[in-house]
Amino acid sequence: MPEGHTIHRIARDQTPRFCDQRLRVSSPQGRFADGAAELNGRILREIEAHGKHLFYHWSGRRILHVHLGLYGRFRRHSVPAPEPRGAVRARVLGREHAFDLNGPTACDVIEEAEMERIRSRLGQDPLRDDADPGAAIERIIRSRAAIGRLLLDQSVIAGVGNIFRAEALFVCGIHPEQPCNRLGPEQAESLWDTLASMLRIGVRYNRIITTDPEDVGKPRSRMTRDERLHVYKKDRCPRCSGVVSSWDCGARTVYACEACQRQA
DNA sequence: AAGAATGTTATGTA
């Protein structure tokens, strides 16, 4: 069986980062079977993420591009791995463990040029070292769109999804329908900082936790699902106990406390 | 068991 090494561990929060596992590539299936065969015997050099897009850099200039979308998920099995369940698009087989990739939006073998094409569509990723916060802030305060919509626009800030949008706006006390160009630069900056910090915590704990351990009264590692978020899918505002509103904003459901996040 | 969901893209409209 051909060999390669990979590093895996996907965060369920769609802001994937990884921890180490030495693995071997073997008989992947499905959509990228042909491309994957080319990966056999190649060594994984690096895993890179830009927003929700993952780029696995293999020797020989091959890049495995993965986007988990809504349902994409890596599952870990002990070796020998069971029969693939559902739409397994990739299987990475190691000495002790195997990973199946189910239901991703994207799973393609590409080259540098295509990766650049994809990255050129993406905005600043707060988790990347090369992120330019100023560029994102500039884009925000120039836009006439509602901030709730803009935060989902991956060409402005890459990596923020529906949960982080609702949570960051709540923490910053900004109404989702507030037009961006009526936000002050300090507000845009505080949104960026809040998102960056939330995303980092997401990576560290491998789940979305936006609440403060001080307020909750227990460490993040012991918080229940309900304690991890402020407003997303909540009925009541944790700050004023008022009703949390939800409506459609940018083709997704947004949640906000209209008392604490007043619209100017 | 229908419907929503931690998402993107392609296409059409104003």
Added chain:
DNA sequence: CTACATAACATTCT
């Protein structure tokens, strides 16, 4: 060009 809406896709969970 911008902004926005809609549909299509794929899977899990309630």
